[in-house]
Amino acid sequence: xxxxxxxxxxxxxxxxxxxxxxxxxxxxxxxxxxxxxxxxxxxxxxxxxxxxxxxxxxxxxxxxxxxxxxxxxxxxxxxxxxxxxxxxxxxxxxxxxxxxxxxxxxxxxxxxxxxxxxxxxxxxxxxxxxxxxxxxxxxxxxxxxxxxxxxxxxxxxxxxxxxxxxxxxxxxxxxxxxxxxxxxxxxxxxxxxxxxxxxxxxxxxxxxxxxxxxxxxxxxxxxxxxxxxxxxxxxxxxxxxxxxxxxxxxxxxxxxxxxxxxxxxxxxxxxxxxxxxxxxxxxx
Amino acid sequence: xxxxxxxxxxxxxxxxxxxxxxxxxxxxxxxxxxxxxxxxxxxxxxxxxxxxxxxxxxxxxxxxxxxxxxxxxxxxxxxxxxxxxxxxxxxxxxxxxxxxxxxxxxxxxxxxxxxxxxxxxxxxxxxxxxxxxxxxxxxxxxxxxxxxxxxxxxxxxxxxxxxxxxxxxxxxxxxxxxxxxxxxxxxxxxxxxxxxxxxxxxxxxxxxxxxxxxxxxxxxxxxxxxxxxxxxxxxxxxxxxxxxxxxxxxxxxxxxxxxxxxxxxxxxxxxxxxxxxxxxxxxxxxxxxxxxxxxxxxxxxxxxxxx
Numbered sequence: 001x002x003x004x005x006x007x008x009x010x011x012x013x014x015x016x017x018x019x020x021x022x023x024x025x026x027x028x029x030x031x032x033x034x035x036x037x038x039x040x041x042x043x044x045x046x047x048x049x050x051x052x053x054x055x056x057x058x059x060x061x062x063x064x065x066x067x068x069x070x071x072x073x074x075x076x077x078x079x080x081x082x083x084x085x086x087x088x089x090x091x092x093x094x095x096x097x098x099x100x101x102x103x104x105x106x107x108x109x110x111x112x113x114x115x116x117x118x119x120x121x122x123x124x125x126x127x128x129x130x131x132x133x134x135x136x137x138x139x140x141x142x143x144x145x146x147x148x149x150x151x152x153x154x155x156x157x158x159x160x161x162x163x164x165x166x167x168x169x170x171x172x173x174x175x176x177x178x179x180x181x182x183x184x185x186x187x188x189x190x191x192x193x194x195x196x197x198x199x200x201x202x203x204x205x206x207x208x209x210x211x212x213x214x215x216x217x218x219x220x221x222x223x224x225x226x227x228x229x230x231x232x233x234x235x236x237x238x239x240x241x242x243x244x245x246x247x248x249x250x251x252x253x254x255x256x257x258x259x260x261x262x263x264x265x266x267x268x269x270x271x272x273x274x275x276x277x278x279x280x281x282x283x284x
Numbered sequence: 285x286x287x288x289x290x291x292x293x294x295x296x297x298x299x300x301x302x303x304x305x306x307x308x309x310x311x312x313x314x315x316x317x318x319x320x321x322x323x324x325x326x327x328x329x330x331x332x333x334x335x336x337x338x339x340x341x342x343x344x345x346x347x348x349x350x351x352x353x354x355x356x357x358x359x360x361x362x363x364x365x366x367x368x369x370x371x372x373x374x375x376x377x378x379x380x381x382x383x384x385x386x387x388x389x390x391x392x393x394x395x396x397x398x399x400x401x402x403x404x405x406x407x408x409x410x411x412x413x414x415x416x417x418x419x420x421x422x423x424x425x426x427x428x429x430x431x432x433x434x435x436x437x438x439x440x441x442x443x444x445x446x447x448x449x450x451x452x453x454x455x456x457x458x459x460x461x462x463x464x465x466x467x468x469x470x471x472x473x474x475x476x477x478x479x480x481x482x483x484x485x486x487x488x489x490x491x492x493x494x495x496x497x498x499x500x501x502x503x504x505x506x507x508x509x510x511x512x513x514x515x516x517x518x519x520x521x522x523x524x525x526x527x528x529x530x531x532x533x534x535x536x537x538x539x540x541x542x543x544x545x546x547x548x549x550x551x552x553x554x555x556x557x558x559x560x561x562x563x564x565x566x567x568x569x570x571x572x573x574x575x576x577x578x579x580x581x582x583x584x585x586x587x588x589x590x591x
Contacts, residue, residue, distance in 0.1 A: 123299050125521075126573045128565050130528040131546075135307065135562060138550045139314040215426050222428040223531060223547055235428075242432040242536070246440055256429045263424040 011200070014276040021272020027265035035081035044072035046079035047230050055248045065250045067240060073251065076232055077258055083233040084259070087148060087217040088210040088266075094152025095213075096206055099159025100198075104190055106160070107167030118164065121157050129154040130216070137225045147226060151216050155209050162205055166198040200277040207270035211263045218259065234259040289578060296570050303566045304354065308347055311555050350559075359560030364552045370560035377542035380450055384460055384533065384541060385526045389519075391465035396472025397515065403473065404480035404511070405503065415473060422470025427529050431463040431536040448538040460537045464529045468522055472515050480511035513583050520576030524569045 015021055034041065043063075050070030058065040064073040106117035133150045140146055170176055170193075179193050214234075220226035221235025222242075229236070234255050241252030334340050341349070353360060359370035399415040406412050425433075438459060439447035446456040483489065484507055492502045530543035538544075542561065549557035 123295075126299070126570050127303060128524050128527060128562075128569045130524075130531075131562050131565055134546075134550050135310060135558065138553060138558065139310055211424075218426055219428060219528065219532065223535065223550075225547075225550060238429055238432075242428075245432055245436055249436060252432055252436065256433065259429065260425050263426075264420070267420070267424060 011273075011276040015272055018272040018275065020268040021276070024265035024268035024272065027261060028269060031081060031262060031265070032085065034078055035085050038075075038078040038082055042072075042075035042078045044075045046071065046076050046232065048072070048075075055244065055251070057248075057250055064254045065248075067251055068244055068248070073254060076237060077234070077255055080232045080234045080237050080255070081258075083144075083227055083231060084214055084217065084235070084262075087151070087233065088214040090148045091151040091155065091213040091217075092206055092209045094149060095155035095159055095209055096202065098153065099156035100163050100195075100202060102156065102160040103163025103165075104167055104194060104198075107164035108171060108186075108190070108194065110168070110171070114164070118161075121160050125157055130219075133216075133220065134223075134225055137220065142225065142228050144227065144231075147217065147220070151213050154216075155213060159202070159205055159209070162201050163198055166201055167194055170194055170197055204270060204274040204277055207266065207273055211266040211270070214259075214263065214266075234262075288581070289574075292574050292577070296574065300563070300567055300570060304351065304563045305347070307559055307562045308350060309343075311559050312343060314553070314555065354560075354563060359563070360556045362554055363556050364549070364554040370557050373545055373557065374542060374561065374564055377540065377545045380539060381527075381530050381534070381541035381543055384450070384457075384464060384530060384539065385523070387457065387461035388464035388526060388529070389468065389522070391461055392468035392472050392522075393515075395465075395469040397476050397512065399469075400473040400476030401480055401503065401508065401511070403477045404484065407481065412477075416477070419470040419473045422466050423474075425467075427463060427467060428532045428536070430466055431459075431533055434459050434463055435536070450537070450539040450541070456537075460533050460539060463536070464526065464533045467529070468526070471518065471522070475514045475518055476512055479514040480507060483507045483511040486510075509583060513580050516583060517576055517580040519579075520573035523572040523576075527565060527569070 048071060050066065053066055053070040055068045055070075056062060056066045062072050062074065064077065066072055067076070102117065102121070106114045109117075133147075133154065136146060136150050176189070176193055179189060184193070217226055217233060218235030218238065221233050222239045224239065227233040227236050232240075237255035238252065238259065241248075241255055245252040339346070350360060357371060359374070362368045362370055362373060365373075399419075403412040403415050435447045438445045445459050446453040447459065449456045450460070451457065489502060489507055492506050497506075527543065530541060531547050532543075533539070534541045534544035535547055545557065546561045546565075548554075549561065
């Protein structure tokens with residue numbers, strides 16, 4: 001390795017040698033491109049119905065077949081990718097913002113503030129959050145942005161713990177003390193000294209949170225409490241597939257495969273990123 | 285130990301009280317009353333209904349009334365099923381859900397621990413790779429996909445097992461239990477593999493080996509006690525996950541358990557049922573978390589000494 005290798009260039013080097021992680025990244029890239037370009041590359045509109053055709057097995061016109069209303073399954077999977085991935089990224093973003101700020105404030109303040117803030121996290125950990133999401137969806141209606149917020153508000157707890165731990169280690173290091181002695185303000189301390197140094201664990205945990213969030217969305221949509229028609233996510237497609245799987249098994253199988261492959265890719269990539277950024281874990 | 289238990293138990297009380305209060309007032313925020321449903325009801329009937337369910341009283345009075353009921357184990361009447369109380373519905377659904385969760389966790393522990401320990405002992409061989417690959421599948425295939433796929437394969441195509449009901453046909457408990465347990469088997473396999481690997485490298489294991497103890501004794505008596513602590517601490521949170529899983533599994537297999545009641549209540553906007561089950565679920569989960577933390581503490585000699 002070159003002499004002036006940084007943590008990140010080291011990590012990228014290690015990551016690029018991890019086949020499973022690179023494969024995951026490749027799949028993810030394709031999926032994201034497909035999701036973004038869905039309106040242009042999808043052969044049909046996601047809501048275009050062909051009632052005469054009805055449910056048809058995969059054919060040359062409809063590569064993955066059609067559903068009971070004659071809608072092209074491939075197009076619906078492509079459009080579903082938009083929603084599923086959007087939920088994954090946005091809700092993870094919400095979780096990141098809450099978790100990171102909570103963790104930094106708790107870890108940096110220390111003392112009573114820290115113990116109160118972390119006690120709150122401990123308490124929230126022990127509560128059945130899935131039930132509260134369902135509760136919110138029932139009370140305030142099944143709104144997409146509420147869903148993002150609610151899922152994000154659940155997933156930040158682990159992030160807060162990880163960040164706090166990191167900040168506490170950093171706080172006692174010389175460069176932070178030096179910055180403090182020079183009178184650096186709290187805000188620029190977070191921005192310039194603490195945040196860049198905890199970016200690694202944050203990136204790792206964020207990649208591993210996305211599949212969790214997508215699972216949660218799929219779970220809610222499967223129960224009929226998530227995304228509402230005519231919009232569809234992979235969760236709702238699987239739900240529709242289950243309803244007609246006895247006669248039209250392709251309606252369950254293809255969305256199922258897509259969803260599973262995506263989760264695999266995210267998990268492989270996340271694991272790879274963790275190993276790359278934290279060489280200790282690869283040793284044992 | 286006892287001290288910690290009592291301390292945590294006392295901490296749990298205000299937490300549960302807060303959960304119950306927040307849920308109560310959230311439900312009050314919900315748009316629409318419970319009786320403005322499909323059929324228009326005459327004002328007189330509405331007035332009588334409101335009186336019967338104590339909806340005329342101030343919210344504070346309703347709150348106090350409800351909370352004192354909860355303390356006596358009375359969660360009030362169901363709004364959607366007149367004549368049935370929420371406590372009654374919990375009492376009918378709970379044993380079914382418990383049984384399902386019990387089989388699922390049994391499957392998860394048996395498969396998960398045995399394959400995880402084996403994988404750790406035979407590290408970097410096929411006995412390690414294959415179970416861990418299957419575990420990855422278990423983590424990536426969600427319950428709501430696993431269930432229908434099992435139904436499709438074993439129920440519809442092979443016609444081996446019944447695909448719905450609970451305790452009506454022979455073998456109808458098999459598929460739901462496997463569906464619910466599979467993902468946890470996967471997590472437990474990974475956790476016990478990791479925990480065992482860590483312990484197997486430690487000095488006391490080397491000492492045991494150099495004393496010439498049998499490998500089987502080393503694994504079972506020395507390594508597993510420490511190596512399985514992560515599994516024990518995982519069991520508390522797993523109960524919460526099992527509960528969420530039971531919503532899906534009971535819906536797929538049409539099992540009359542508490543999970544399905546809850547999902548139906550969410551659809552029907554049966555507010556008292558939602559309120560009651562939420563409080564009940566929270567209490568259960570707080571309790572199981574407490575138990576698993578204590579068990580993990582008890583297994584770990586270091587934390588035992590501190591207390």
